[in-house]
Amino acid sequence: MKLEYSHKLIIDNVSRFIDLTELEKQKYISLLTEIKVKKKAFLMQAGDITRFEYFITKGCLKVYTLDVDGAPHISMFAVEDYWTGDMASFITKQPSRYFIKAIEDSELLGISRANYDLLFQEIPKFERFYRILYQKSLISYIRRSNYGISLTAEERYIEFKKKYPHIVNRITQKDLAGYIGITPEFMSKIISKVNRM
Amino acid sequence: MKLEYSHKLIIDNVSRFIDLTELEKQKYISLLTEIKVKKKAFLMQAGDITRFEYFITKGCLKVYTLDVDGAPHISMFAVEDYWTGDMASFITKQPSRYFIKAIEDSELLGISRANYDLLFQEIPKFERFYRILYQKSLISYIRRSNYGISLTAEERYIEFKKKYPHIVNRITQKDLAGYIGITPEFMSKIISKVNRM
DNA sequence: TAAAAGTCTTAAACTAGTTCATTTTTTTTC
DNA sequence: GAAAAAAAATGAACTAGTTTAAGACTTTTA
Numbered sequence: 001m002k003l004e005y006s007h008k009l010i011i012d013n014v015s016r017f018i019d020l021t022e023l024e025k026q027k028y029i030s031l032l033t034e035i036k037v038k039k040k041a042f043l044m045q046a047g048d049i050t051r052f053e054y055f056i057t058k059g060c061l062k063v064y065t066l067d068v069d070g071a072p073h074i075s076m077f078a079v080e081d082y083w084t085g086d087m088a089s090f091i092t093k094q095p096s097r098y099f100i101k102a103i104e105d106s107e108l109l110g111i112s113r114a115n116y117d118l119l120f121q122e123i124p125k126f127e128r129f130y131r132i133l134y135q136k137s138l139i140s141y142i143r144r145s146n147y148g149i150s151l152t153a154e155e156r157y158i159e160f161k162k163k164y165p166h167i168v169n170r171i172t173q174k175d176l177a178g179y180i181g182i183t184p185e186f187m188s189k190i191i192s193k194v195n196r197m
Numbered sequence: 198m199k200l201e202y203s204h205k206l207i208i209d210n211v212s213r214f215i216d217l218t219e220l221e222k223q224k225y226i227s228l229l230t231e232i233k234v235k236k237k238a239f240l241m242q243a244g245d246i247t248r249f250e251y252f253i254t255k256g257c258l259k260v261y262t263l264d265v266d267g268a269p270h271i272s273m274f275a276v277e278d279y280w281t282g283d284m285a286s287f288i289t290k291q292p293s294r295y296f297i298k299a300i301e302d303s304e305l306l307g308i309s310r311a312n313y314d315l316l317f318q319e320i321p322k323f324e325r326f327y328r329i330l331y332q333k334s335l336i337s338y339i340r341r342s343n344y345g346i347s348l349t350a351e352e353r354y355i356e357f358k359k360k361y362p363h364i365v366n367r368i369t370q371k372d373l374a375g376y377i378g379i380t381p382e383f384m385s386k387i388i389s390k391v392n393r394m
Numbered sequence: 395t396a397a398a399a400g401t402c403t404t405a406a407a408c409t410a411g412t413t414c415a416t417t418t419t420t421t422t423t424c
Numbered sequence: 425g426a427a428a429a430a431a432a433a434t435g436a437a438c439t440a441g442t443t444t445a446a447g448a449c450t451t452t453t454a
Contacts, residue, residue, distance in 0.1 A: 148345020149378025
């Protein structure tokens, strides 16, 4: 079976943790929805009940909330081969507090809540896939949940550059500040300081 | 089948997400190890390769790292009916950066890495249990990973009291400071301020 | 391709949280 | 139940990061 690029990408991603037969691959792909979103457009907004979990096949997006003062707090940048969405809203069917906005023209594959549930009935192996995917995400979020309180802003910036070299030059300094958790002004100071070192 | 208290607790916990037959329950329990740890004793220390994932049946423990200056950063307090451990070390078999120390005399059920792997072969339903358990943990860690950078220390303290009323009076102010990410001195100030309000 | 909008830089005054030092209170230990 | 150890409170001097404001540079849009 010849797969188109985006389908090959997601099958390769899934195949890191579980083996699928040709029939299962086709079944899985049939449960996905193709989505395109132009630069600056929203994939979802706060107040929405999230209908999909997303896999990015092309582009770059930011996931963020607005605090009481209207300042954005970016929780992740999602690029090719990443999974994103708002799992809390997707699972609980409660309105989301997150915005997801495209930083570049982007293409995604979405799985709806109904198809996500169906997937486990049709191909129980996916319980294992998601068990391992969530386990790996959990390991990185557990680590990250301490960053904000145990590292200085400068240390967090250096960590980000080391961990995400493929992302750092696709985003603005302002958005990076929103991720690191500081003002754009202080971000500017840190970057010029670190570059001088 | 009459279960002893600690086994009943863990079976009830697992049964929130999956249904087990009597035979499966017995099989599962046979894979667990009972562990007791006295107040102030370590369940594990940085440098160890974590042998178990733990379920607490009695007591209270703190999970923490030491930063370069030797200051403790507490990542969780674990009480009855909680799961804890260092998943990164457990999965990758690399040395841990965490300490787990009992705050009260505690009793736990541990599953070894070998039995964890075996469990999925013997009772594949557990892929689903862990998929859902990790999914729920992930939802709360995703939320928490933004707390450090988007809330003030006072707001984090108020959140903690609201979310963990059953824990707040079992731990010292000093340990709470280590969790909130501030000095014990500033914690003291915040608490007296919040109580005055 | 010009104007508009957004991003980046710099600097001075400010605030949340730290550090260090001392005293009081509570808990642990023998 | 006394002595020792640990935790909590308080205060003064300090630092990381914010706020506000203004000008320079880049990107977007018509």
